[in-house]
Amino acid sequence: MNDAVKKHIMRGLEKGVRADGRKLIEMRDISIETGASKNAEGSARVKIGDSEVIAGVKLAVESPFGDTSDQGNLMVNAELLPLSSSRFEVGPPSIEGILLARVIDRGIREAHAIDVKKLCIKQGDKVWSVSVDICTINDDGNLLDASALAAMAAIKDAVYPEYDMETNSVNYSKKTTKKLPLAKEPVQVTVHKIGTHLLIDPLPEEQELAEAQLTIATLANGEICALQKTGKAPFSLVEIEKMLSVSGTQSAELRKLL
Amino acid sequence: MTEELIAKDKEIVVPGELLATGMSFLPSKGCYRQGEHIYAGRLGLLNVEGKVLKMTPVSGRYLPHVGDTIIARVNDVLMMGWRVWTNSPYEAVLNVKEASGEFIPPSSDLTQIYAIGDLIVCQIINVTSQNLVDVTMRGPGLRKLGSGRIVNVCASKVPRIIGKNASMVNMLRDATGVRLHIGQNGVVWMSGEPENEIIVTEAIEIIEREAHTTGLTDRIKVWLEKQKSRIVAFEKVAEEQQPETGGFEGGGFREERGGFRGGGQRGGFGGDRGPPRGPPPRRGGF
Amino acid sequence: MSAIVHKRGAYTARLDGRKNDQMRPIEAKVGVIKNADGSAYFKIGGTAAYAAVYGPRELHPKFMQNPKTGILRCYYNMMPFSGAGERVRPGGNRRSKELSHVITQSIEPVVDLTPYPNAVVDVFIELTETDAGSRCAGICAASMALAHAGIEMKDMPAAIAVGKIGDQVVVDLTGDEEHFEGGATDIAVSVLPLTGDITLLQMDGEITAQELVKALAMAQEAAKKIYKIQTKALKDHYKSEARQ
Numbered sequence: 070m071n072d073a074v075k076k077h078i079m080r081g082l083e084k085g086v087r088a089d090g091r092k093l094i095e096m097r098d099i100s101i102e103t104g105a106s107k108n109a110e111g112s113a114r115v116k117i118g119d120s121e122v123i124a125g126v127k128l129a130v131e132s133p134f135g136d137t138s139d140q141g142n143l144m145v146n147a148e149l150l151p152l153s154s155s156r157f158e159v160g161p162p163s164i165e166g167i168l169l170a171r172v173i174d175r176g177i178r179e180a181h182a183i184d185v186k187k188l189c190i191k192q193g194d195k196v197w198s199v200s201v202d203i204c205t206i207n208d209d210g211n212l213l214d215a216s217a218l219a220a221m222a223a224i225k226d227a228v229y230p231e232y233d234m235e236t237n238s239v240n241y242s243k244k245t246t247k248k249l250p251l252a253k254e255p256v257q258v259t260v261h262k263i264g265t266h267l268l269i270d271p272l273p274e275e276q277e278l279a280e281a282q283l284t285i286a287t288l289a290n291g292e293i294c295a296l297q298k299t300g301k302a303p304f305s306l307v308e309i310e311k312m313l314s315v316s317g318t319q320s321a322e323l324r325k326l327l
Numbered sequence: 328m329t330e331e332l333i334a335k336d337k338e339i340v341v342p343g344e345l346l347a348t349g350m351s352f353l354p355s356k357g358c359y360r361q362g363e364h365i366y367a368g369r370l371g372l373l374n375v376e377g378k379v380l381k382m383t384p385v386s387g388r389y390l391p392h393v394g395d396t397i398i399a400r401v402n403d404v405l406m407m408g409w410r411v412w413t414n415s416p417y418e419a420v421l422n423v424k425e426a427s428g429e430f431i432p433p434s435s436d437l438t439q440i441y442a443i444g445d446l447i448v449c450q451i452i453n454v455t456s457q458n459l460v461d462v463t464m465r466g467p468g469l470r471k472l473g474s475g476r477i478v479n480v481c482a483s484k485v486p487r488i489i490g491k492n493a494s495m496v497n498m499l500r501d502a503t504g505v506r507l508h509i510g511q512n513g514v515v516w517m518s519g520e521p522e523n524e525i526i527v528t529e530a531i532e533i534i535e536r537e538a539h540t541t542g543l544t545d546r547i548k549v550w551l552e553k554q555k556s557r558i559v560a561f562e563k564v565a566e567e568q569q570p571e572t573g574g575f576e577g578g579g580f581r582e583e584r585g586g587f588r589g590g591g592q593r594g595g596f597g598g599d600r601g602p603p604r605g606p607p608p609r610r611g612g613f
Numbered sequence: 614m615s616a617i618v619h620k621r622g623a624y625t626a627r628l629d630g631r632k633n634d635q636m637r638p639i640e641a642k643v644g645v646i647k648n649a650d651g652s653a654y655f656k657i658g659g660t661a662a663y664a665a666v667y668g669p670r671e672l673h674p675k676f677m678q679n680p681k682t683g684i685l686r687c688y689y690n691m692m693p694f695s696g697a698g699e700r701v702r703p704g705g706n707r708r709s710k711e712l713s714h715v716i717t718q719s720i721e722p723v724v725d726l727t728p729y730p731n732a733v734v735d736v737f738i739e740l741t742e743t744d745a746g747s748r749c750a751g752i753c754a755a756s757m758a759l760a761h762a763g764i765e766m767k768d769m770p771a772a773i774a775v776g777k778i779g780d781q782v783v784v785d786l787t788g789d790e791e792h793f794e795g796g797a798t799d800i801a802v803s804v805l806p807l808t809g810d811i812t813l814l815q816m817d818g819e820i821t822a823q824e825l826v827k828a829l830a831m832a833q834e835a836a837k838k839i840y841k842i843q844t845k846a847l848k849d850h851y852k853s854e855a856r857q
Contacts, residue, residue: 071400071445073445073472073473074474074475074476074477076474077474077476078476081524086521086522088476088528089525090525106661106692106694106695106741108695108696108743109694109742119647123692125692125693125695126694146693148703150739151665151667151688151737152665152737153646153665155648155670159688161704200694200700202693204693204739206645207646209647241699242697339847341847341848342765342766342768343769343805343806357765361807366807368765368766368767369760369763369764369766370761370847371763384763385763386650386761386762387763387764388650388668388669388670388763390728416668416670416671416672416683416732417731417732457680457730458730458731483763539851
């Protein structure tokens with residue numbers, strides 16, 4: 070980004086005015102629509118401003134991983150589709166896509182959003198595998214938080230498909246009404262640092278300018294369950310405290326929508 | 328054989344849509360004849376002028392034309408100049424000879440004049456049949472741009488944003504004190520109080536959306552009045568030179584100058600681009 | 614759901630009650646992806662496709678550039694959770710590469726990219742849910758998106774799957790119909806509605822030449838109906854813009 074344009078954005082931030090008139094810790098309009106994809110076991114479409122993502126949950130019966138023979142498997146995958154921005158190219162996942170998936174995975178896994186022990190069908194032999202796939206539709210900034218919200222909403226929306234234990238076959242065309250074993254509900258908010266300013270829900274130009282960000286996943290009781298810092302600039306302890314405070318407030322707001 | 332106009336003037340038409348029947352009708356840019364019928368060859372606003380069926384684009388990427396004044400960004404510094412991004416599929420070259428009115432010695436460090444990332448208002452002086460583009464910085468109003476905000480609009484809507492005799496852009500500037508440069512390539516630069524820039528951006532969004540309708544200037548005037556309480560105090564700004572498009576009111580767009588085609592005809596002039604022609608004649612409003 | 618008992622080979626009524634020449638309900642919109650130069654959404658029954666056009670834009674690597682004309686590149690992809698069965702691993706596979714290729718070839722005849730030498734027009738098609746006919750829905754969406762992007766095209770391709778189930782020739786097969794026990798032939802067809810010319814033709818199953826010609830004629834009729842829907846979606850988009 071051109072220095073003159075950078076300077077101009079900073080000037081606005083100094084005044085507390087963002088390009089779309091929002092305050093620094095204000096989010097754009099958010100909508101969550103579950104059941105966005107009928108074949109998926111669970112799905113959700115999330116819009117934050119003009120950013121839009123779809124997340125879908127698919128279940129399968131597989132062998133457990135060696136070191137967790139009594140637990141189901143969980144995988145979070147993200148695709149930054151070329152459909153959603155000229156920034157994204159056709160081909161294998163970029164580091165941005167990989168980071169996005171892993172950050173969201175951490176938030177959901179470490180929070181024990183799903184009680185993976187209850188996904189076990191037969192220890193050491195058969196367990197349910199939960200795959201969450203996030204696909205971006207339009208990138209107008211903050212795909213990170215939009216994706217996390219969509220993933221959580223899709224997981225909450227998900228039901229088991231019919232499973233015949235004797236023949237070990239899943240009938241995807243028949244869905245039960247039984248929901249996944251949900252334990253906790255992590256909500257993710259990422260706080261970005263531009264100069265001395267902290268803001269949330271960045272526009273693409275603000276994302277480009279941000280020197281570092283802290284992604285914070287919070288539980289319903291206010292406890293923090295996952296953290297991820299990205300970006301080159303360091304944070305002072307005071308800044309981190311501020312970020313925690315901002316994400317605490319915002320995640321409570323987002324939780325109401327789930 | 329019947330002679331009948333099927334579609335309506337000022338109507339949005341789609342590819343393959345039947346526009347007229349009969350040999351007396353003449354298809355112009357964006358329309359084509361098949362046997363007795365004339366069809367639309369793209370999405371656009373149909374303009375019926377007597378028996379001539381013309382199409383004005385309502386969407387589509389910018390394609391460089393000789394004489395256009397554009398806002399470009401320096402992508403690369405070369406031996407003999409710079410390569411710039413033009414908001415089109417084609418980069419342009421700014422030769423060191425065209426960089427300034429002053430003489431630039433051969434051993435100069437070109438990055439001292441324009442560095443990568445710099446935004447410039449320049450004019451297109453040549454476009455070859457392969458869409459190789461040359462630009463110049465020598466001319467009135469051409470300059471490097473300083474601190475400001477960039478907004479991208481659809482190039483076909485630029486004449487509406489400028490307005491007849493720059494009426495629209497002047498109205499925006501006078502109401503908000505925001506300095507505006509509008510490139511014919513759809514790149515808009517603005518600089519003013521942040522709150523006022525937001526108002527200008529919103530106004531531009533409305534103009535873009537409703538560019539194919541009439542009475543727009545008046546509606547924007549009324550809308551600006553309603554925003555008075557949001558406008559922050561500013562210093563009055565002098566008029567800036569705007570690109571010569573002849574802009575206009577009333578439902579239409581820039582007249583097709585070979586439309587938005589790269590190679591191929593320049594409607595009315597025909598044939599290949601050939602040598603540079605200098606700035607185009609001033610188009611009247613309609 | 615199979616309330617009707619079929620004797621082997623006979624298909625007397627369609628599983629969802631439609632007439633033989635009746636398509637499933639269709640929903641079409643344009644301008645659904647702001648970043649794209651043109652975009653559209655096309656849903657038919659339980660199959661939904663997005664298409665986004667980026668271009669004309671610079672084409673890299675340079676050796677792929679064509680100095681006489683821009684090139685068209687269509688990419689077909691199913692979202693991992695979109696299919697009727699198991700999850701589909703993301704990233705291209707052989708099927709999506711083949712479909713990308715035939716879809717590109719089905720649209721090329723109708724677009725004029727000579728105004729953009731050395732450039733590329735990229736069309737990204739993504740399926741969010743599928744119940745047969747996904748490549749056809751993708752073409753219908755791509756067609757609207759290209760028009761929305763202002764690309765010069767003489768017509769808007771409309772694609773539909775036709776076929777034979779048991780002994781009935783039908784339009785717009787569902788997934789259940791494709792897998793009908795009595796035997797089903799599934800034919801994907803893309804038509805240029807103005808001339809009736811066929812630019813995509815793929816078939817699985819068995820059929821007589823006569824029945825095939827009958828099926829293709831039904832596809833041409835269906836394409837004309839789809840074209841009307843595509844036209845309305847494009848025009849409505851500009852009406853709603855003016856109203857705001």
